[in-house]
Amino acid sequence: MRQIRSQETNEDRENRLAYNRKQTAESQTSESSFHNEVRLNTDRESHAMSRASETLTNYSQRLKVDCKRHVESRVSETFTHNFNRLTANRKHHAESRASETFSDYSDRLTADRERHSESRSSETFPQYSERLTADRERHAVSRASEPLTEYLELLTADRERHARSRASVSFSQYEATLAADRRLVDHLKRSRSVTYG
DSSP states (O other): OHHHHHTOOHHHHHHHHHHHHHHHHHHHHTOOHHHHHHHHHHHHHHHHHHHHTOOHHHHHHHHHHHHHHHHHHHHTOOHHHHHHHHHHHHHHHHHHHHTOOHHHHHHHHHHHHHHHHHHHHTOOHHHHHHHHHHHHHHHHHHHHTOOHHHHHHHHHHHHHHHHHHHHTOOHHHHHHHHHHHHHHHHHHHHHHHHHHO
16 A cells, blocks of 8 residues: 555545545544544544554654645645635534533643643754744745635634633643743753754
8 A cells, every 4th residue: 555655646646535535524424423432532542552653763754754745735736725625624623623512622722732842842943943934934825815704703713712711721720831831942942052052
């Protein structure tokens, strides 16, 4: 399978992914909420076990291949495809979040923060700088194709989600988050001084 994928053109890959998405969508529409949750948990466990046994070299190679494939896919994408993809992603994201309970939301945020913190703690200052630049460019491209009404709706939704998140945070949790942020800033400053002497 790996050999076949490596010989696959970008168009073949897009067609394969589109077919897989269609098959997945058809399968999931007939799936009950309980079975959906069981399947998601199984997928997450399987994914976690796969990643846990991955060496740093394999992880690095996988990221490079993914980035290259992602770039090739986006380069051949027309403005209409880009707009349709973004719209579909937002709709899918909204549907996923709409069925989420507050405790699920809180658990997801906590897990995201821990994973984010672990990822950033091993980041050097040049990597941090490159990531920020890439994020800003990607953000600018995404926003450039967005109508004003969508932008305003997105801002409103972000503010509401932010307010709900903050409302559930105790003062001790807030202090712990601030302390973690300060540690990250200190770590980045030390990395910069080591890198640039």
